[in-house]
Amino acid sequence: DSGGNDEPRTGWLHNTEPTPQAKEQRQQEIKKTSAARRRLELAMKEQEKNHRILAPPSFHPCGEGRRVAVTEHMISVPLYRNIPGSPRIDLYFSIAEKVTEENSRWLNHLESLSPTQRAKEYVQQAGLENADKMILYLQGGPGFGSPTPIVSLGFSTGSSWAAVALDKYPRVVLMDQR
Numbered sequence: 001d002s003g004g005n006d007e008p009r010t011g012w013l014h015n016t017e018p019t020p021q022a023k024e025q026r027q028q029e030i031k032k033t034s035a036a037r038r039r040l041e042l043a044m045k046e047q048e049k050n051h052r053i054l055a056p057p058s059f060h061p062c063g064e065g066r067r068v069a070v071t072e073h074m075i076s077v078p079l080y081r082n083i084p085g086s087p088r089i090d091l092y093f094s095i096a097e098k099v100t101e102e103n104s105r106w107l108n109h110l111e112s113l114s115p116t117q118r119a120k121e122y123v124q125q126a127g128l129e130n131a132d133k134m135i136l137y138l139q140g141g142p143g144f145g146s147p148t149p150i151v152s153l154g155f156s157t158g159s160s161w162a163a164v165a166l167d168k169y170p171r172v173v174l175m176d177q178r
Helices: 020-049 100-111 115-126 160-168
Strands: 051-053 059-060 067-078 090-096 134-138 173-174
Touching: 051 115, 059 115, 067 100, 067 115, 090 160, 100 115, 134 160
Parallel strands: 134 173
Antiparallel strands: 051 067, 059 067, 067 090, 090 173
């Protein structure tokens, strides 16, 4: 008997080994606790990111057989990264990318998902582990937002810096840093 304590007791006073059943039961309890803890930690990590694609991708023909997909993203981040429980702010950005045979199907598939699911699948499918496969544009000057893809920023071949960037990189990220 362990005296009501879940831990098996051994030693000179309780000179016994835990039974195989007690060992197995303890291992199962540890596994359950560990699995629950892993799920909680994963949920907390996902909440930390809080990345969403606000609407399904929009597709735009840009001439010469070129099509561009635009996705509108939002990420909620701590105002002060090193202070736990810091207030959060929302960052918005758009990603413009060429529509190819390889990415056309999964971009269309994003329409059927929730904003959070869209973002998660987008990051996985696009392989966004780093920024090597994109160019980030930050608008200069006080109070100006990033240019609006398609409306104020052309993507037909050679029509703008963004069109030239799409010839070199699969994605152009337009951050609204206001």
